[in-house]
Amino acid sequence: MSSLDDVLVTIDTNHSAAINRLFDLLAIRSVSTDPAFAGECVKAANWLADELKTIGFSAQVRPTAGHPMVVAHAKSNQRDVPHVLFYGHYDVQPADPLELWTSDPFTAQIETTETGQRIVARGAADDKGQLMTFVEACRAFFEQGGLPCDVTILFEGEEETGSPSLPAFLSANKEELSADLMLVCDTGMWDKDTPAITTMLRGLLLEEVVIRGASRDLHSGMFGGPAINPIRVLGKIIGDLHDDTGRVTLPGFYEGVEELPEEIAQQWRALPFSDEKFLGELGLSVPAGEDNRSVLEMIWSRPTCDVNGIVGGYIGKGSKTVLPAQASAKFSFRLVGHQDPIKIQASFKQFVKAHLPADCEVEFISHGASSAIQLPIASESLTRARRALAQEWQREAVLAGCGGSIPIVGTFKRDLDMDTLMIGFGLDDDRIHSPNEKYEVTSFHKGARSWARILHGLAL
Amino acid sequence: MSSLDDVLVTIDTNHSAAINRLFDLLAIRSVSTDPAFAGECVKAANWLADELKTIGFSAQVRPTAGHPMVVAHAKSNQRDVPHVLFYGHYDVQPADPLELWTSDPFTAQIETTETGQRIVARGAADDKGQLMTFVEACRAFFEQGGLPCDVTILFEGEEETGSPSLPAFLSANKEELSADLMLVCDTGMWDKDTPAITTMLRGLLLEEVVIRGASRDLHSGMFGGPAINPIRVLGKIIGDLHDDTGRVTLPGFYEGVEELPEEIAQQWRALPFSDEKFLGELGLSVPAGEDNRSVLEMIWSRPTCDVNGIVGGYIGKGSKTVLPAQASAKFSFRLVGHQDPIKIQASFKQFVKAHLPADCEVEFISHGASSAIQLPIASESLTRARRALAQEWQREAVLAGCGGSIPIVGTFKRDLDMDTLMIGFGLDDDRIHSPNEKYEVTSFHKGARSWARILHGLAL
Numbered sequence A, B: 001m002s003s004l005d006d007v008l009v010t011i012d013t014n015h016s017a018a019i020n021r022l023f024d025l026l027a028i029r030s031v032s033t034d035p036a037f038a039g040e041c042v043k044a045a046n047w048l049a050d051e052l053k054t055i056g057f058s059a060q061v062r063p064t065a066g067h068p069m070v071v072a073h074a075k076s077n078q079r080d081v082p083h084v085l086f087y088g089h090y091d092v093q094p095a096d097p098l099e100l101w102t103s104d105p106f107t108a109q110i111e112t113t114e115t116g117q118r119i120v121a122r123g124a125a126d127d128k129g130q131l132m133t134f135v136e137a138c139r140a141f142f143e144q145g146g147l148p149c150d151v152t153i154l155f156e157g158e159e160e161t162g163s164p165s166l167p168a169f170l171s172a173n174k175e176e177l178s179a180d181l182m183l184v185c186d187t188g189m190w191d192k193d194t195p196a197i198t199t200m201l202r203g204l205l206l207e208e209v210v211i212r213g214a215s216r217d218l219h220s221g222m223f224g225g226p227a228i229n230p231i232r233v234l235g236k237i238i239g240d241l242h243d244d245t246g247r248v249t250l251p252g253f254y255e256g257v258e259e260l261p262e263e264i265a266q267q268w269r270a271l272p273f274s275d276e277k278f279l280g281e282l283g284l285s286v287p288a289g290e291d292n293r294s295v296l297e298m299i300w301s302r303p304t305c306d307v308n309g310i311v312g313g314y315i316g317k318g319s320k321t322v323l324p325a326q327a328s329a330k331f332s333f334r335l336v337g338h339q340d341p342i343k344i345q346a347s348f349k350q351f352v353k354a355h356l357p358a359d360c361e362v363e364f365i366s367h368g369a370s371s372a373i374q375l376p377i378a379s380e381s382l383t384r385a386r387r388a389l390a391q392e393w394q395r396e397a398v399l400a401g402c403g404g405s406i407p408i409v410g411t412f413k414r415d416l417d418m419d420t421l422m423i424g425f426g427l428d429d430d431r432i433h434s435p436n437e438k439y440e441v442t443s444f445h446k447g448a449r450s451w452a453r454i455l456h457g458l459a460l
Helices: A004-026 A035-055 A128-143 A166-172 A230-240 A262-270 A275-280 A295-301 A341-354 A380-393 A407-416 A441-459 B004-013 B015-026 B035-055 B128-143 B166-172 B230-240 B262-270 B275-280 B295-301 B341-354 B380-393 B407-416 B441-459
Strands: A058-062 A069-074 A083-089 A109-113 A116-120 A150-156 A181-184 A196-201 A203-212 A304-313 A326-335 A361-370 A398-402 A420-423 A438-440 B058-062 B069-074 B083-089 B109-113 B116-120 B150-156 B181-184 B196-201 B203-212 B304-313 B326-335 B361-370 B398-402 B420-423 B438-440
Touching (some): A004 A035, A004 A441, A083 A407, A128 A441, A166 A407, A181 A407, A181 A441, A203 A341, A230 A326, A230 B304, A275 A295, A304 B230, A326 A341, A341 A361, A420 A441, B004 B441, B015 B035, B035 B150, B083 B407, B116 B441, B128 B441, B181 B441, B203 B341, B203 B407, B230 B326, B230 B341, B262 B295, B275 B295, B295 B398, B326 B341, B341 B361, B420 B441, B438 B441
Parallel strands (some): A083 A181, A181 A420, B196 B398
Antiparallel strands (some): A109 A116, A203 A361, A304 B304, B058 B069, B069 B150, B109 B116, B196 B420, B203 B326, B203 B361
């Protein structure tokens, strides 16, 4: 087995070459949502497979109904070591609006700022820069004699479009892709000096509701009073979904929602985080959610019910005295802990139906349901990863939540029963999905070193 | 003075030509609420002024701050005859949703059904078809020697947007527009065989509310919980505006609302009216308004609060996890008796403001306010009109209420102290403000004959 120190020195020595390699990958316009770039997605997959073969993996580009997958394997030369599956994605968001970029999005630049250097390009942080931290760590191990763990790598090219081909691919290659632990590098640090491990991801339930009343739009003068108004029905439903303390009133909604373990609660309270600053940047000043919860709690560990869109009746300029025949709203529920999206979906439908007056009908349109992810914080692999990160950054890693969802983590948990360590080196100001996306050079360099320490630590 | 019989024969003879003239007017897209159609409103005004001049009126298109007025005058060749002011409006509601029309809304069609023929077009009933009944009656009188009364005509182009320019116009032209009696043809018959005179009109208060929260649209994963959602705020407002018995909860809302006089209540109870049939034609079965009120009461003599339009967030297909920065809704209040629209407007604004959580702002956009109208039912002109209608239709006219509002009736009463005879030939199933608006050919033809009889009767 390689000496960790030698591996870290190799990563340092390789740094300039690693930057150049990343630049080559960033030059490939692998925008997954636009069919015009399908060829570029294939090119990125080929580039990665070639790179992994050069390092020492056996790697293949594998077709799907959409953009191809890259699958690579390498055994450690040690026995009885853990087998990890690393997941990343080579596809990127569209670069437009192009005019807001200060340099070409697919010609990476190093920009020097007061706080250090950064790599500016589409995909620098999401996710090409991040996935290459792991590749560079593996390269250094191979150069120093071999990997400390058995490693499988899966790169997909459809993460930015909702991973449509992933479930079928997992199901068709279940055995090949199963491992002891999954590693994902698509999350962020707490701040530029403090690493983080994301141990909670909120789930998401998306339900559209269409309320229909009369068989046609009616004049509110001729029919206002006796005729039902679907907008009023919808308003009542929305109004009744929360109580005065900001809690969701759906029966059974909080089943599976647990209070934070004291260790985590303490850590979060101690974090240098200002509710005022966070809200101030949005033009807000008072947290709008449940009473007596901090902003971090609300975003990371509390469920929500929101309306993401509503429409009914006349929405042009001026007025029109119409009683519309229908009104609709798109509801979303962010889920935490062990909340069951299917039970909540049923409870929501029941709630809506119980609010329907005579002569109203409802149509439900489901746009997806995923459970929250909560990693056991006492697991051995998490403990080892924390230790490794602390050694690299000289700071304890924050055990963070994430308000958004990374659906593939749930997919792997459900289909392959694998837990995931989500460790990434992005920063809040990386402008992912926006013009002038960047990735700190420190994130890239120390990210690779972090993975080396983590792989080494997992195998001890 | 012309012989009434000759005039009636002339109307019959002119019938086909009258239909063609109406089709020309219906082809003009005079949608007043949408600034894109301002030119079409001018075109409709010019068309009407030209038509009135052709008949024998002196007619002018008169500018306002909004769409123009048409004012026309003609004296009877008899002396000591009454002077009537006829009011109508040439503007129409928007035609959308276009896809629900079976033919182009601005290319009128004659449709033949089991019960007769109908004219299908936007504005066929509201109000172009109706106002042309009066114009055609006047044309026949001129062709037969002259009008039986002095006649002033006022057509406006902003009725569907709350007549914003009318009060100033009346005040600037008070003397020119004053007459003994006002005639309005914007109401309906009791049924297709039974005429009606409308003696009660509901008032109308139109208020648009825009709720604003964060300074920009937010991602519901990253910000859901602590960030305020304006759709939820609006939903709560809408939900709280009614109690469980269907009454409006605004403080002071029912001040000035009186129970029906027993005489009227008895007449209404005796009318052949079926709540089930009325609702059944709308695809409904149960009156949705206040508990323990009949449908006729709800529409003719009870106030309402409704939402005519709502929009916020993502309203396209599928889902988007956005917390919108704003949401808006258009509210309307139908008023009765002595309800004061200004007091109710203030109460509503107060109610909305009391519902605003921290960090929310509200903008109010007023689209007009008018009181309810209640006419004296024992006047001489009403008696003569009832007699004329009975002669044409061979049925007694019902003294009806009307759920809709004709705010100008109140304006004329207040500013020019004129009473109004509201007589129209619309039917409940005319789908005014809806796709496939229609006007019965019988209404158009016998409507013109009715006005001939009424003008003749008023001058006896």
